[in-house]
Structure formats: C-alpha cells, structure tokens
Amino acid sequence: MNYEQALAYIHGTLKFGSKLGLENIRNLLEYMDNPHKKLRYIHVAGTNGKGSTTAMIASILKQAGYRVGTFISPYIERFTERIRINDEDIPQQRLADITTNVRSIVQKMVEKGYTHPTEFEIVAAIAFQYFYEEKCDYVVLEVGLGGRFDATNVIDTSLVSVITSISMDHMDVLGDTIEKIAFEKSGIIKEKGLVVVYPNQHPDALQVIRRVAEERNAEVTEVDYSDIHIISAETDETIFNFKNHYGLKIHLLGKHQVLNAATAITAIELIKKKYNIRISEKDIKAGLRAARWPGRFEIIGRSPLFVIDGAHNESGVDVLEECLDQYFPGKNITLIAGMLRDKEYSKCIKKIAPKASLFIATCPLSERAAKAEEIGNIAKKYCNRVIIKEDFHEAVKAGLELTKEDDVVCCFGSLYLIGAVRKIFTEVSK
Known part of the structure; x- marks a missing residue:
C-alpha cells in the first residue's frame, strides 16, 4: 500500500x-x-x-x-x-x-x-x-x-x-x-x-x-x-x-x-x-x-493583515472577538465565515457579525457544510454589507480585494475552511 x-x-x-x-x-x-x-x-x-x-x-x-x-x-x-x-x-x-x-x-x-x-x-x-x-x-x-x-x-x-x-x-x-x-x-x-x-x-x-x-x-x-x-x-x-x-x-x-x-x-x-x-x-x-499551533488566531498574510481562526462554537467566537478587539482596535474587519451545519452557527454569527464592516459567507470543504446562503442570510440581520461566495477561493479573493491595506481580514468558522485557506497562502509563499 x-x-x-x-x-x-x-x-x-x-x-x-x-x-x-x-x-x-x-x-x-x-x-x-x-x-x-x-x-x-x-x-x-x-x-x-x-x-x-x-x-x-x-x-x-x-x-x-x-x-x-x-x-x-x-x-x-x-x-x-x-x-x-x-x-x-x-x-x-x-x-x-x-x-x-x-x-x-x-x-x-x-x-x-x-x-x-x-x-x-x-x-x-x-x-x-x-x-x-x-x-x-x-x-x-x-x-x-x-x-x-x-x-x-x-x-x-x-x-x-x-x-x-x-x-x-x-x-x-x-x-x-x-x-x-x-x-x-x-x-x-x-x-x-x-x-x-x-x-x-x-x-x-x-x-x-x-x-x-x-x-x-x-x-x-x-x-x-x-x-x-x-x-x-x-x-x-x-x-x-x-x-x-x-x-x-x-x-x-x-x-x-x-x-x-x-x-x-x-x-x-x-x-x-x-x-x-x-x-x-x-x-x-x-x-x-x-510552541506553534496553526490556525488559532494565526496571522498568515500582511497588507491587509489576514488572520485565520478555528472558532466554531459560541465560546470560541467569544474568544475570537476578544482577540480582534485586543490586537486590532479601530480597524475595519472583513469577516469570512464558513461553518458546518451541525454547529450552532446562527448563534455564532449573531455574536460576531456586528463587528464586521464586510461579511463574506462561504462554504467549507465538507459534506457537513452549511450553505453559504444560509450563513449570509443570518449575517444580513447584523451586518449592512454581506457578500455570498460559495467557493472559498472566491471568498478569499473578494476579501483581499475589498479590504484596505491597513485593515484586517479574518477567516473563521471551521477547521476545514481555515486549513484550506492556510494552504492557499503557504503555497503562494513557497
């Protein structure tokens, strides 16, 4: 084998x-x-x-x-x-x-x-x-x-x-x-x-x-x-x-x-x-x-700063929000979110979407993924600017293009998603 x-x-x-x-x-x-x-x-x-x-x-x-x-x-x-x-x-x-x-x-x-x-x-x-x-x-x-x-x-x-x-x-x-x-x-x-x-x-x-x-x-x-x-x-x-x-x-x-x-x-x-x-x-x-632990409030890109985080439950999202406040006060935040349907994604999005100046809903690479449209529709209740990009490559591209160089993009919601996104950045930097 x-x-x-x-x-x-x-x-x-x-x-x-x-x-x-x-x-x-x-x-x-x-x-x-x-x-x-x-x-x-x-x-x-x-x-x-x-x-x-x-x-x-x-x-x-x-x-x-x-x-x-x-x-x-x-x-x-x-x-x-x-x-x-x-x-x-x-x-x-x-x-x-x-x-x-x-x-x-x-x-x-x-x-x-x-x-x-x-x-x-x-x-x-x-x-x-x-x-x-x-x-x-x-x-x-x-x-x-x-x-x-x-x-x-x-x-x-x-x-x-x-x-x-x-x-x-x-x-x-x-x-x-x-x-x-x-x-x-x-x-x-x-x-x-x-x-x-x-x-x-x-x-x-x-x-x-x-x-x-x-x-x-x-x-x-x-x-x-x-x-x-x-x-x-x-x-x-x-x-x-x-x-x-x-x-x-x-x-x-x-x-x-x-x-x-x-x-x-x-x-x-x-x-x-x-x-x-x-x-x-x-x-x-x-x-x-x-000690290193990838994918946990990890900065993987600069200009704009690009952060990935494995937060996929309410307490994880609370901690993510705390980190964004601590490290990037006063910055505009673009959130890219993709979650699994067996997670309490509506509660997570309700907590963190108000923080976003732009919210991009996407889909992790998993059969258990929630539809990007479902994520986006929830986010629309709490954020004025929401984009839906089913393909996470497109979501990352949009996040980078629509975020100013001195602001922050943060991708979260599933380890399947952030693992795939991290791979994009590591392959580009090789």
Missing part, C-alpha cells in the same frame, strides 16, 4: 460511522499486541484549547531532550499532522506500512465476527503502533470527542489528565448541559491519577470534575487565574509571569493562550515532581517559546 492508498482505506472506513465505546479499539489493539500499554501518556480533554495545550506540553518535553509523540485531531493541512514525533509528521510511507498491517488485522477480526473499527479507532491504533515502534519517552494524547468513550481513553493509566476549557459543543453526542459535557470530559480521569484543570473553568463543570476525581481518588489541581500576570501582548508574542516563572514568552496569540500555557506548565510541574522527570526552567521557557 502506498500513502494515497492508505489514506483512501482510512477515509473509506468513515462509512462505519463513529461509535462511542472502547470495546472496538480494545479488540483491535489486542490483535496488535497492545502497543498502547508500553507507553507513558499525558492525556488532554476539553472543548477549546486542547490542541494548543497539547502543543505546549509536547514542546516543553521536547526541549528537555525527550522523544515526544503527539496525537491530535483534526488536522489543518496534512493528514500526517495528526501523528507526530518531536514536531515531525509521521513519514507518508511509514503511515502506509502500518496501515497495511492494521488493515489485514481488521479483515481477520471482521471474518471472526467482530465489529469493524471506525476511522478514528483505526487512526488511533496506527498512532499507538508508531509511537511504540519509535520508542517515544512520552506521548501527549489529545481526545477526539468527549473523553469517557473516546478511543484515546483505551489507555489504562496516564501521568496526568489535563482538562482544558469546557463549553457547549457536540451536544448531540455529549449532552445538552455543561454538567453532562463535563462528565464526558472527566472520563479521562484515572484511578489515583493527577488532574489539571484550566483556570476560570465554568463552576458547573468544575463541580462535576471534582466529583469524578473524588470517586476515583484522583488529585485535582485547579490553575489559579490570579497567579497569571500578562506583561505585554503584541501581534508577534505575549510576555507573562505565572507563579514563580517570570518573563515567559509565547507566540500563540490571545489571552486564552496564556491560560492554556499556565495549564501546560502546571501539568509539567506535577509530573516533574511526582515522577522525578528532568525538566528545567530553561526547558519550560524554550518549550513555550517554540
């Missing part, structure tokens, strides 16, 4: 849907001789901020000299971004080789009457096998959806469970209240484990996390917002202090990224102390400074 064939096989398993539960992935990994049982994990769940926090934890461990695997979902530009070691994607042929092996195991399982694994379960199994073969010291594992029944929760133990910001998203699967969603996320908490919780967590979510942790005799550390002091925030870097860590620098923009960084540092401090892991202050500083 070559890389293209491997991807076709993986994506072809989408027809098996997404099944919450761990039986499938356990059976598959059992047939693969349980590679996941031979690794050490930092497990990260949450509604927003999972990826950024994962990237920062992995970057600090890498700076300390360790071989660090990261498993994330979804990807921005390349499928191989989902499985990385020390910032390097899994090689395409290596992915193909492991996929070939997994496919033959799946065929044997199905012949014996087992349920066919889902796409996410197959990708997770490929990742576990790769990290095991490559002898990773640590793996930072980002939950795909929820936590309790997510395929990543097949792991029996973790060094620490990290729970980032919790808000309303995926309500059709996880539940329609903050408490229900928090319960699903808290599913990653292990018996007698360590738990780190993002600062300023929703009180209802916090109550659930504490209860689940108590039931499992786990130790909860809640990051204290009052320990965080932002010194300066520019469009190239943010400088802040956290507890006894002074002059920390991150290139990820927005106050929320400082909170994610504080969460990452707290997780690192806990595992350093409990497991006697060698990590210096210098490693923490260098790791944070080196």
